[in-house]
Amino acid sequence: MDEHGHVWLLGRLDRQFKIRGQRIDPEEIEVTLRQHPAIGAVAVTAQSVNNPSSDTTPTDREIIAWAVPSHDPLPSDEALRQWLHERLPAAWLPSRWVRLEALPLNANGKTDWTALTRMAREMPAPGISPGAPDTVADPGNEHTRPQETAIRGTNTANAAVPPFEDRDDLVDFLYTCWSELLERDDIDTDRSFFDYGGHSMLTVKLHERLEQATGLTLPIGEIFGHPTLDAMADYLLEQITTRNATP
Structure with missing residues (x-):
């Protein structure tokens, strides 16, 4: 006042x-x-x-x-x-x-x-490969820019249902999904989807891809409950195994 x-x-x-x-x-x-x-x-x-x-x-x-x-x-x-x-x-x-x-x-x-x-x-967009730990950026306009690298995998948005034969297949598929949705390739299997910038819109898109690829009906909350590649691969493998074992 x-x-x-x-x-x-x-x-x-x-x-x-x-x-x-x-x-x-x-x-x-x-x-x-x-x-x-x-x-x-x-x-x-x-x-x-x-x-x-x-x-x-x-x-x-x-x-x-x-x-x-x-x-x-x-x-x-x-x-x-x-x-x-x-x-x-x-x-x-x-x-x-x-x-x-x-x-x-x-x-x-x-x-x-x-x-x-x-x-x-x-700065380059998220998704470039991280530089070495001792990379130094200048506080002016000339800061170090790591080289961009190609995202591993192919586009999964309209992909046919892949035959998941083991856990490694699931991890590879999840890695490709994350890379495309998050537009980055520096993804660790033990780090949360949300640490990389995953938000509600991307969660919905990831949920759609998982259901389409696995043929499972998945509660969207399971993405929050299993936010890392490792955790989600284990969860999906369990669900697929249970489904396949059901007469």
């Missing part, structure tokens, strides 16, 4: 944002990451990304961690993710990690969030 009695609605004064309905506090992620002995400085931002399932659906968001090593090379993305997962909820884990020589600063010597936003927009 000003001296004239007018109330001004300025919006949120913090940096919190929502991703898939969950409110995320980037400052808490930063405070936690600064406790890692290999991290000297860090900034956390959210960047809008195109929904790969539609040209008209509103964009989703991903969390990006911009990290400066203290003295030693930073651990791998997966090692950092696992370390952070022991301290924060899964929804708060960054989906992308960018190594910097230094955080960009504004004229006041504070983190230049505008520069980070510009750098995020210029």
Whole structure:
């Protein structure tokens, strides 16, 4: 309220944002990451990304961690993710990690969030192969860009029902589904679909493909209950085995 009695609605004064309905506090992620002995400085931002399932659906968001090593090379993305997962909820884990020589600063010597936003927009789309753990990005416009790699597998959207003879066939099929829906090829079999940016629209599309490919009637909630490739392959194998054993 000003001296004239007018109330001004300025919006949120913090940096919190929502991703898939969950409110995320980037400052808490930063405070936690600064406790890692290999991290000297860090900034956390959210960047809008195109929904790969539609040209008209509103964009989703991903969390990006911009990290400066203290003295030693930073651990791998997966090692950092696992370390952070022991301290924060899964929804708060960054989906992308960018190594910097230094955080960009504004004229006041504070983190230049505008520069980070510009750098995020210029980054390659999710789905490229991750660089080496000690890859360093420059806080200007010239940051390291790993080479894109071809997505393994063929398009499964209209594929015929494949003959799943064993668990490996299921894992390969699931890998291809995830790669196409998430538009990335850096997928680990023990990491959650939602860690990679899976959201409600993609969950529905994945559910449709699973039912079409297996001929099973699957509750969509099983995707949330078995969010990794390993867990979903085990679940589908059990369901297929039970169905085939039924007279």
